[in-house]
Amino acid sequence: MIQYEAAATNAGGVTAILVAGLVLVGALVWAVRFGMKTRRREPGPPGRGEHPTLPESGPVHETRQMREPDEVPRAGDESERLRPHDLHASGSKPSEDQTRRRWAPGSSGSFGGGPGRT
Template sequence: MSTASVMLAAPSGLLSLALFAVGVALVAMLCGAFWLGARIKMREPPCPRPDEQPHLPPEGAVHEILENREPEEVPKVGKKGHALTPYELTNMQTRHSDSKKRRRWSPGSSGSFGGGGLGAH
């Protein structure tokens, strides 16, 4: 064995030792993460028992209701008043509409905000 081959073999041995140490550290971190996750899981409340699960109401399953809704009007501001900001508006609710006619998009419009296209032809 020559001196050149010994010098070439020395760094590779050190490199393999460093890779082995990195591998051991990675396995230790994964084991620590698993242990920490198990501790957190043990502190959580248990899953609900079958008798604690939600049940259907006595009248049976709730079915879909098809109705028309209309929005509440935006409050009007006087001529001398300032424009309302979104923070001054309340949570805009909807109410039941007596009209049975479904709203449709106007002909010739795309129906989407800012669509910019020609829409329906």
């Protein structure tokens, strides 16, 4: 008789697991259908002629220039104050000397930490 009681309580657990599984499967089916409907409303990928093209001047290349700090203008009087429109847009300006600085032997580098250029 004890075995029958254990089987009866186990059937309720199995039923609960089956119901939970069906709810989970239903939610997954709904999510897939919702995703498909949303995907149908989105625009498709661009066609052959709709892709961006290079400008007529050709590809844009990187430019290098040496820059130096731009000095902050001084106010004329002590009573004047500088406003944002009085300052330049950038904190630097193109340098007069456009030659690139190179590492020189005997100067301090990332290794060695010698006395520097003497």
